[in-house]
Amino acid sequence: MNYDLNSKKVLADFVRDLPKVELHLHIEGTLEPELLLSLAERHRIAMPYANIEMARAAYEFDDLQSFLNVYYLGTSVLREERDFYELTQAYMQRCKQQHIIHTEIFFDPQTHLSHGVPLDVVMGGIQSALREAELEWGISSALILCFERDREAESTVGLLEDALRIGGIAGVGLDSAELGNPPRKFQEVFKLAKSLGLHRVAHAGEEGPPDYIWEALDTLEVERIDHGVRCMEDPLLVQRLLATKIPLTVCPFSNVELKVFPDLHSHNLGDLLAAGLSATINSDDPAYFGGYLNDNIVETMDCLSLGVEDLIVLQKNAIEASFCSASRKLEMNHLLEKYIKNYTPIS
Ligand code: HPA
Numbered sequence: 001m002n003y004d005l006n007s008k009k010v011l012a013d014f015v016r017d018l019p020k021v022e023l024h025l026h027i028e029g030t031l032e033p034e035l036l037l038s039l040a041e042r043h044r045i046a047m048p049y050a051n052i053e054m055a056r057a058a059y060e061f062d063d064l065q066s067f068l069n070v071y072y073l074g075t076s077v078l079r080e081e082r083d084f085y086e087l088t089q090a091y092m093q094r095c096k097q098q099h100i101i102h103t104e105i106f107f108d109p110q111t112h113l114s115h116g117v118p119l120d121v122v123m124g125g126i127q128s129a130l131r132e133a134e135l136e137w138g139i140s141s142a143l144i145l146c147f148e149r150d151r152e153a154e155s156t157v158g159l160l161e162d163a164l165r166i167g168g169i170a171g172v173g174l175d176s177a178e179l180g181n182p183p184r185k186f187q188e189v190f191k192l193a194k195s196l197g198l199h200r201v202a203h204a205g206e207e208g209p210p211d212y213i214w215e216a217l218d219t220l221e222v223e224r225i226d227h228g229v230r231c232m233e234d235p236l237l238v239q240r241l242l243a244t245k246i247p248l249t250v251c252p253f254s255n256v257e258l259k260v261f262p263d264l265h266s267h268n269l270g271d272l273l274a275a276g277l278s279a280t281i282n283s284d285d286p287a288y289f290g291g292y293l294n295d296n297i298v299e300t301m302d303c304l305s306l307g308v309e310d311l312i313v314l315q316k317n318a319i320e321a322s323f324c325s326a327s328r329k330l331e332m333n334h335l336l337e338k339y340i341k342n343y344t345p346i347s
Pocket residue numbers: 026029064071175176177203206254284285
């Protein structure tokens with residue numbers, strides 16, 4: 001690399017067209033106020049926001065729970081298959097604009113079921129938008145069914161079986177309120193998922209302690225940790241993550257908005273990289289946290305003074321950590337290397 005991305009404008013241009021992979025994205029967290037209000041009107045559902053400005057003004061959070069309250073309220077406007085299709089289609093359009101070539105998407109079926117929306121409606125809408133994006137734009141994707149850790153675990157085995165009958169699930173995840181809800185509660189359903197050849201990930205070490213990361217590794221046998229930023233409090237855990245090459249899907253804007261770090265300058269992504277951990281950058285819930293993947297990358301690199309070499313490491317980590325086939329990984333690495341080799345900064 002014989003150029004350096006020393007100005008923010010040059011950096012933003014470079015990042016915009018760089019082929020990228022996103023691994024931590026809640027589809028319900030891409031619900032922009034415009035779509036939220038139009039779906040509320042479609043279904044005659046009352047929302048506490050009269051307009052887009054009021055909705056955005058409500059997006060101020062003190063912690064994970066205060067965010068989840070607003071996030072779950074937003075999901076109540078998603079009722080029909082076309083709602084899920086429109087939501088996913090809008091995100092895939094963003095992927096196209098942002099040059100995201102592969103994305104792995106979480107969804108929260110228990111929330112939709114609690115609203116009386118059947119699983120095939122949810123999955124049907126999401127999957128038709130994903131299929132279309134792959135056919136039209138060549139964007140590959142994987143769908144990850146998340147269990148909400150603050151709900152009971154008893155019905156999750158039946159839920160997973162229902163999802164498998166519908167088909168198209170690459171793996172399972174664990175999200176929602178972390179504190180007081182340790183991973184072991186979901187051991188049975190993760191064991192089943194493993195026996196069925198599904199991938200496994202879990203949110204851990206976002207607000208919760210390093211012990212929850214240990215537990216996700218030991219009892220759920222996860223292949224990636226979502227967030228995981230608190231691993232740095234436990235040197236033995238860092239050793240374990242290094243030895244087993246477990247990737248971390250880090251979400252910088254999310255961490256600042258939910259007060260995990262006071263600001264981006266204080267984020268520990270640079271330390272995670274310096275420790276040799278397989279960190280990646282992701283947007284989590286971009287409609288709520290102030291930006292999609294490219295904004296997360298540019299602002300974080302700028303605040304932490306990360307260089308182009310760090311960016312390439314982050315992107316190679318994401319390709320390697322994805323649940324793609326070996327041939328798709330090879331293809332994505334070629335695209336990345338070709339872009340870097342041919343890039344000429346616009347001055
Ligand atoms: O950042 C998150 N953490 C936990 N649960 C979530 N559900 C949506 N986003 C999140």
